[in-house]
Amino acid sequence: MRPLTQAALAGLAFAVLAPTAQAGAEPLEVVASFSIIGDFAGAVGGDRIRLTTLVGPNGDAHVYEPRPADAAATARARVVLVNGLRFEGFLDRLIEASGTTATVVEVSKGAHILPANGKADDHHADEDKAEEHHHDGSGDDDGHAHAGHDHGAYDPHAWQSVDNAERYIRNIAEAFCLTDRDGCAAYQENAAAYIEQLEELDAEIKSAIAGLAKDRRTIITSHDAFGYFEHEYGLHFLAPKGLSTEADASAADIAALIRQVREERAAAIFVENITNPRLVEQISAETGLKPGGALYSDALSDQDGPAATYLDMMRHNLTTITSAIAGS
Amino acid sequence: MTVRFHRPMILACAIALSGYPACAEQIEAWRVFVADHSEPVVRAFDLREGKEVDRFALAGAARLHRSQSGRVVYAVQRDANRVQMIGTGIALGDHGDHGDITIEAPALLDAILAGRKPVHLVERDGTVAAFFDDEGIARLVSEHAALEGTEEPRDIASSAPHHGVAIPFGVHLLVTRPHPSDPGALPVGLDLFGPDGAPTGDHAPCPDLHGEAQSGNLVAVACATGLLVVAPGPERPDIRHLPYATGLPEGKTTKLVGGKGLRYFLGNFAARTLVLIDPTQAEESFRPVELPTRVVDFATHPAKPRFALAFTEDGYLHRIDVIAGQIDRSVRLTAPYSMDGHWSDPRPRIAVAGPLIVVSDPLAGHLHVVDTETFEPTGAIAVEGEPFSLVAVGGAGETH
Structure with missing residues (x-):
């Protein structure tokens, strides 16, 4: 094909x-x-x-x-x-x-x-x-x-x-x-x-991220799904898995990530709605970072969830991230 | 004889811009391994040439399975109490933007799974599990270890000898639970074993359990009451029961095959009825497909996901459109093969080699080859003896 x-x-x-x-x-x-x-x-x-x-x-x-x-x-x-x-x-x-x-x-x-x-x-x-x-x-x-x-x-x-x-x-x-x-x-x-509505959302995100301390902008997720958010809004995302959830992270990948978390003083760690939370929980236990909630990366939530639409998803992620960093 | 491929076997000599040899040859190769019904021998054929390239003497008559990678053929010899393994000699490598193929001579491997009365064998994610009925034990070995001869098989014991099956599922293993009072009866459900090889205590009831298949990340097991559908869960496999739909005729499934490319299962149900099963559908999860006569063998089509295949006792091969849920083409290949008589009498079996369908014809001593798209025979390969169980392996890739 x-x-x-x-x-x-x-x-x-x-x-x-x-x-x-x-x-x-x-x-x-x-x-x-x-x-x-x-x-x-x-x-x-x-x-x-x-x-x-x-x-x-x-x-x-x-x-x-x-x-x-x-x-x-x-x-x-x-x-x-x-x-x-x-x-x-x-x-x-x-x-x-x-x-x-x-x-x-x-x-x-x-x-x-x-x-x-x-x-x-x-x-x-x-x-x-x-x-x-x-x-x-x-x-x-x-x-x-x-x-x-x-x-x-x-x-x-x-x-x-x-x-x-x-x-x-x-x-x-x-x-x-x-x-x-x-x-x-x-x-x-x-x-x-x-x-x-997207333009209003974009302004909201930029305003909220601008309010975060510059040295508290490194966060951990399960897989590399937030590269565009990082590029657009100035947060720094680390993840044990690559761009796809399909391949498992190796022990060496996880060990390197844990070192990086410590070196860069990561502010928060999050699970994702589409991935198994165990990997993030393991990193959380190793680093002492408390999971700050679930981010929605590649899929919306169901209708009863907090991210049933794209607009809701982006606002939920923003609130979850900023709240976790503020509380860290 | 030579079998006609619509696509040339040597497709091109590609010029790569960087990182690869300047001229990488694109090759497509398919081998068909055929077990004889009455002799303990497996013959390997080059499908393009239509010629036997090697033959392997076994201890007994065998039923063949292929590994998902296509690198190993497992020869299950129920009466000779062993599973022997044949390296197919064809290996495909995925390099993201291109694939490689290496072609060597097929070879009988040293690895053997020995034990009393092996019948069901399941390979998943590179681990093969053969269940030895008269011992009630599953023996597991990785495909890699089988090829290298580097690992002793691992035994997992059920509670008693029975006609069972073991299914690797990630780090877990699903093993049938024998009937509590009748050792000759079919199993009554599945028990889950953990990574340590011990039962976890999880049990899923499934009366008259017989027949299993995998499609995508799902495994399905047939019961008298419906299917058990096994999906990955956060901590352990998630097992749920899918009851047969109320509108189906009287019957039950005892053999399943799983779709590739599309996630569905195809099972027998009544003598002239197959069922297409989509376990994730809220409605119409079972769609019956009526056949003109009793079914002899059926298979999904790994290369053309829209199609499944069924061979019926009138000697016809049928192409089933799994989206429409009906037969869309039929072709006569053999003389009639009655389903009356002993269950193990020699009857045709189906294998798929890329765009080609291969059907064994034990009584005529032929392999019939049919093009999937035109659904017309493209040739027949003469085979000594009674060609019976068969598998196809191969594909296309670059050689460097």
């Missing part, structure tokens, strides 16, 4: 040729790969779309295995929204299995993307459109050596920067407009309203 990025040119052609009017009063069938993108899609699409979110609340897209029902939903969809940057390791096989003719949109396209080593990189910044493609159905066969769930050259957790979330929203609105021209005004209106 060609990687999604390699299929981009074919996809752009499809996006131009795709039908642009929504048939009758039927809602636009949309699949979102995981809960945060699902929340964005709902905010932009409103009641004009019928949304299926594959990896739901508290689900870990790093290790997700799709089900036949996911393939059926993907087959029905006209738009499939994905993060891209190799975040959804399951995606290529799901697209192939479904045989979908949907437009697949990488909503991170055009965002300010960080490389896997954490240094800033404008790799995608010169592109102002979501990457779209029409899948051609070709694919790897089992037994081929797969790329697995590694994230390649880039950190995929771009939504942890609110500025990037704005790009996600714009890309989603554009994708909906291309597929459902009649609904475009509504999508643009919804997107504009949501972006206003």
Whole structure:
């Protein structure tokens, strides 16, 4: 199978040729790969779309295995929204299995993307459109050596920067407009309203972080999901696991992290909603840092939880972090 | 004879920009290992050439399993009281942005799991567990140790001899609990054993337990009442019971296979009915698939997750669309094979080698090869004796 990025040119052609009017009063069938993108899609699409979110609340897209029902939903969809940057390791096989003719949109396209080593990189910044493609159905066969769930050259957790979330929203609105021209005004209106909320959120985060002492800004999480938050807002995150939750941290990784925690006088430690808390608990016991609560990194909470929407998630994380540092 | 691949076996000579040899050859290779029904021998075939590349004399007739990595074939010899292991000679390495393949001659390994009456064998995450029914003991060894011959097997004992199974699950082990009063009856549930090899005290009831499979991070075990579904938990495996749906016909599952690429299970249920099982669905978790005649063998398709396969006693191979939940193609391959008679009579078995499906035809002495997409036969390989249980290993990668 060609990687999604390699299929981009074919996809752009499809996006131009795709039908642009929504048939009758039927809602636009949309699949979102995981809960945060699902929340964005709902905010932009409103009641004009019928949304299926594959990896739901508290689900870990790093290790997700799709089900036949996911393939059926993907087959029905006209738009499939994905993060891209190799975040959804399951995606290529799901697209192939479904045989979908949907437009697949990488909503991170055009965002300010960080490389896997954490240094800033404008790799995608010169592109102002979501990457779209029409899948051609070709694919790897089992037994081929797969790329697995590694994230390649880039950190995929771009939504942890609110500025990037704005790009996600714009890309989603554009994708909906291309597929459902009649609904475009509504999508643009919804997107504009949501972006206003994002801008308020961004200001809140910057203000709260500015109030933290500069020498109390190192914190520990389970995996490297907060690189964009660090880059955007000036906290320093350490984690025993890498960009994916799939690979276990080695004993040497943990020992090195514990040394680093002591050297950098880390202020707080947090579990994540998608990872096993035992590793963080072990580091907590070794370092004496008390766990400051749960952060939501790669998935929202369920409706009854504190992070049922992206806006709630970012505010919850901010409050949890600042409270823990203040109490440390 | 030569089997037609739609994709050339040597795909390209790639030019890498940095860090790799200037010219890395892309190679695809598949081997099929076939156990004879009546002779204690396993034959290895190169699927592209359609030729036997080696044969291995065993102590008894065997049923074959392959390891998840494809580096080892396990030959379970129930009547010869042992499990022998064959190194397939094909190893795939994942390097993130590319994969490597190394191809060597297959070889019978020194490692043997010996004990009375091995029947069920499960390999998961690099550890294989063979259960010896007449001892009530599971013997475990890692695939790596089997290849290197560096480790003695570890024994885990259930409470009594019985027709059981042991399933490695992370640092834990799931082992069947025998029927309390009838040693000949099927097990009554699963017991959880901890990393120290001792029972944890956790028990999941499962009357008439028989049949197990894995898909993604789940393991499913079939019972008279439904399935036990085992998922990773924060401290220990989470085991829940999924009852059969009320709308199903009379029956139960006694054999399961697990999807790759899509997370689902496929089981037998009644003589002409299979069930597609999605244990995470709130509704329609069991979808029956009706077959034209009684099922002989069935399998999932590791390379094309949309499809599963079933062979029926009228000699037809069927392709099942697991999303639609129905047969979408059928092809006649063999003369009829009746399911009447002894359970262990020689009957066709299915293996999948990338884009190709291989079906053994014991009475005709053939391996039939079918292309998954066209679902048409692409050739047949003549085999001495009665080709029966078979597995395929291989893949594609770069050679440096």
